[in-house]
Amino acid sequence: MAAERAYKSTPHTRKGATTTFGSRTDIGCLRDHNEDSLIVTPPLFAVADGMGGHAAGEVASEIAVNVLAELAPAHPDPEALGRAVEEANRAIIRAAHEGRGREGMGTTMTAAMLEGERLIIAQVGDSRAYLLHQGKLQQLTRDHSLMADMIEAGQLTPEEARTHPNRSVITRALGSDPNTQPDLYEINVETGDRLLICSDGLSGMVSDADIESTLARVRDPQRCASQLVNEAIANGGHDNVTVIVADVSGFAEVRRKKMARKTKFTIALVLVLFAAIVGATAWGTNTYLHNAAYLAEDNGKVAVYRGVPGDVFGLSYSEHVETTDVSVDDLQPGFAERLKDGWRVDSVEAAQELVEEYRQDIAARTQPGNGADNNGNNNANAAPNASNSSTTDNQPTQGGAA
Template sequence: MSAAKAPKAQRGRHAKGAMLSYGSRTDVGLVRDHNEDSLTVTPPLFAVADGMGGHAAGEVASEVAIQSLVAHAPHTADGDDLARAVVEANRAVIRAAREGLGRQGMGTTMTAAVLDGPRMVIAQVGDSRAYLLHQDRLQAITRDHSLMADLIESGQITPEQAKTHPQRSVITRALGSDPNTLPDIYEMTVEDGDRLLLCSDGLSGMVDDDLLESTLIRVGNPQKCADTLVDEALAAGGHDNITAIVVDVAAGAEKRVAKERRRGRIGAVLVVLALIAVLAGAVVGGNAYLNHVAFLTVQNDQVVICRGIPGEFMGFQTWKVERNTGLSVDDLALPPNTASRLTEEGIRTDSVEDAEELLSTWQAQAEQAQGSSSGAAVSDTSDQASTASSDADASGTSSNANEASGASTSATDNSSTEGGDAS
């Protein structure tokens, strides 16, 4: 069934070497008519890109990004070098749209991993994910750059509500939209027997983590495992393009020892030069990062949007106020836990634009809550007015029995009329 619906499906070869084995598959799914996902399995580099922008745009963006990544990616697990390769991929997508390849507005996610013996580094932009199966326990390595992830983190919605939220497909960071986009970098040590999964949201959005974990444990061959994961997403509905890369890690102790010996022969001058380069890169990268990220907090009882991260570094303040919103915490009617976090530590976002969007969401929710409260208050006031009118008419009864009867009838009519208006 999937083969008939997915003529563009591809299967990666199960490759074995001294260090690792892997398998991969991408499938158009059961709803879309074209595949906007792209991937690369070129050890030590593995990457998934999920394009967006519609036909003749999304697939162009993801393919351009992958080609650029392959051309610039490092051959060792170096976080700075991998970040630079992703930055180059972002520029390539922007340049392609400007030159008429694809179209303006196209973009793509990217999640890339470089495995180098016991070291692994991952770069991520968007909501394509990386998972690590370690000692039969599945761990999510990356954090989605999406509106749903921000709302869940700020306590606005639950993960269950996010699955059916009308804005669940909104991504807050992607390649191709901003020349200053930077990836999140994750560096870690892996062990023999660990298994890496890279996937687009066509898999993670259709198959829950428990089933991902059990499949990664149960299916030993990485190619068969990638096929099985895609089949499970198809069985669940296949609402989006689906891509999965499964990599088995063997840390390679012998190679690691040799590598350490080579490092031991590096001269002191090279070490000093490398340290200077790292420090310079850290300063440049740090400034770029601080100018990109943002957070919301409270100053002088008013909510403010700040660029940077809260706190200080070596005596220097690492943030600045971008905008005073003029709103108080009470104006936003935030839940107690969210209001406490906002006041005490601030709520971080990936950019000032994301902070503005989160603030808009809070304002919309506060206005909705205020509208409901005002409606209830109007109803209570009308009911009280109706009761008072009835009591007043009853207390003013005339000594004449006929007049009393007429007054009572009049009071009843007025009460019915006002009650109807109130309802």
């Protein structure tokens, strides 16, 4: 990851894997140089507001973002992000001792990592992180400033703090104490939420109510960031102003990709199943047409055909196999009638077996002495019964004369 340094009226906008964001930094109306630095490399976003004068504040903020960009974790991890901020603090102190910048230079640092619906923040100083949730603005971080301490103690109101002469005094910053530690925040956000990270050049010039209105009204994050900077400048632009606006798309993109993959898989599966059904139907039809057979008349004889009679979808699936020696006229009337439209059977072998049955039937009906003539009529030619009984003479046998 590389840090990005943005100067006056230089917009930055990109679309990360799950985050759409925009950013802008501006010198403001009163300063002659910009001491703010920022990082916009999803999932890492950060704003550093340098202090210490020319050639010092900007050095401190730039060191801070460079070290942070190098050491920040790849995914949200509050402890690891906190350690990166602590190392940025030590790097600024070393640089001052080595003559880079000036002794006493420092910077605020508000670093956030946004991934999915998880947000972590490491913060030192008074650069703020806000969250617009369901149209309502929430300040996520607590300022390390004299004004924040006085407001919490009940010594000032937020409105009074906005114009207080010590409003720029901060109580914690990077570069002043080697033991400085950031405040760490871990927040669950939702799809549709909007994250704002800004230097006090925005929060000190534009009220929270107006910030809320702009965040809710301007939907494009880059236009929104630019609009917020414009409002700070319109209100006086007393300081450098830096703004990052990041929309929480959470798992929406993941769900969209998952749904797209599921849809593609479903379509592919339907196509495969359709192709399988068509293929199976075609195979089954082809197998049936090549195995089926039927009997029909061919010039007065019973003929065997492979296929089916007539047309199928306008095509003929019929192949002549043989014309038998069986005459249609010799068939019984019911058999002959069925041949007119084609007598379908399961196979050529079944057709040939049926023809053989015809032959046997005809032979049985035409065999002499079988009780039927050539026309199938019964004959009454039964032979008369012969009488083999003998006549008994009941008269007595006559003898000779006594």
